[in-house]
Amino acid sequence: MSDRTIDRVAQATPVRVARKIRGLSDRAIAWIFISPTIFLLLAINIFPLIWTIQLSFTNYKANRIGREVKDVGLRNYERILTDTDTWLNMQATAHFLFWTIFFQVLIGFTLAWLINKKFKGNDLWTTIIVLPMMLSPAVVGNFWKFLYQPQIGLFNYIVSWFTGKEPSSFEMLGSVTLAPWAIVIVDTWMWTPFVMLICLAGLRSIPDYIYEAAEIDRASKLRQFFTITIPMVLPFLMLAVLFRGIENFKMFDLVVQLTGGGPGSVTELTSINLKREAFEKWRTGYASAYAIILFVTVFGLASIYVKALNKVKQR
């Protein structure tokens, strides 16, 4: 915004209005500045949430307008929580969450530790490593489907080159045992840089003099690693895990493109199941209850985790 436009606006403002603006108290300005944001968040986030809660007690179906909506009480919740499929989806989600976070922390921390050795050109390579995480998961996930093709895909070809197995003898996306790992691999490829960047910030925050003091005390490198590096990076690492945890609990685009929840329902994460109930079977009431259960789960787990994180930080 150039000064000139601003001045023109100022000159065009009627004197009475200008006087009013000039006279506004800081408090009034604060509210004028904040309220549009709050209003938008209420409209796009909170109002829908309340509506979802209300719908979750009904048998409403969004594709049948005019059908009588009945209040069913807690029956939706009861059905979801007693359905074995729900627990299978939760299990698939837990498997996905655990292993993606495990690999991303392991590889991400190692990479950060190596980059922190400050070899020549480390900035350039860090930027290259970071690229996958900024890309569209749907578009990239769709292309990974091509890489995973059993006969023609590059992934199978490379694996067979190393192991000697026939490339058409295994289907990463079509096999019940391999598909859950196929999505873990792509997510790890995509999001390891995220954990790496946060760990790198943690490592760089450790002042040199701590290591110097340890050197003087003749602490071994290994000991320095476990008593200085790990504890100092831990709060950063935990933050990275929090972000990845929330994001992967919501995971939708990447996995929908890769497997669509299949084969069968071995990779049907909770978000994918929710989409099926809400936008394919159009069981709006049931899906709303499911959404609330998911939200409460994420929010609950995240709150407990943040408490633990704060404890680590205070140490």
Place this chain on the structure above:
Amino acid sequence: MSSFSVTEPSNRSKWIAGALVIGYALITMIPLVWILLTGFKSPADAISYPPKVVFEPTLEGYVNLFTTRTRQTQEFLDANPPQNWADEIVRQYDMVIVGPSKFGERFMNSVIIGFGSTFLSIFLGTLAAYAFSRFKVPLKDDLLFFILSTRMMPPVAVAIPIFLMFRNLGLSDTHLGMILLYTGVNISLAVWLLKGFIDEIPREYEEAALIDGYTRFQAFYKVVLPQAATGIASTAIFCLIFAWNEYAFAVLLTSANAQTAPPFIPTIIGIGGLDWPAVAAGATIFLIPVMIFTILMRKHLLRGITFGAVRK
């Protein structure tokens, strides 16, 4: 070399670290390089076994991405010679170009919705961030946490009532609806990041301006805004990348009119199944702007992806 330092890694360990990191970087680039290469392959080369690294490049994928084609009889082909190079490419399959495909339109939708929602998020976000940074706002921490917590909801969960709401308001499958929706999602990021950037501008600048007779508004746009320009620009790029990449809302709430590129690209169909070179061509065009932005943004990357929690 000046003085000996105990914390400086030895040359040997630097060399090993460098080799390992570069090795990882090269492996991680394979899928991206493969997207780029596949875009320039003919359909036959794309699905050949073993996968071809050396091949004769062709623009077939790009032609197929941007056009719709029909098969024609030999007489028709003989009677109508090819008009340009693109036409010539499709002639080898006895086809002619009959018009543009939907890709251009979908790509423009991505641009309109991306920039629209970014502009709105930054506009509202800057105001709110300034207020949170400089004024005593009652329940400030609670409000800020509320703003952040809206990010914890799975998009699919929010999509149900939004779908109903948009249907009632006539916003289904419109640009305006998607701009408002993405703004609602992005604004939490914008407020948190911008508050961090504005917090770093010393208050003394504004106070001096206020003493000189500026009003609060003037102090805000003549002193604070120019100082926060870099922060605002990097926040804008993050909002833009998010809106650009978003898939869940786009696939559930848009179809014929306002559909963006991410739900469209996976549905590009060729002769007998997915036309992988065309898909790869679409992906390349779609991903390259984000790569460029990422490289430009590398200094602020960490801050953006952690909501300003880690500043470095």
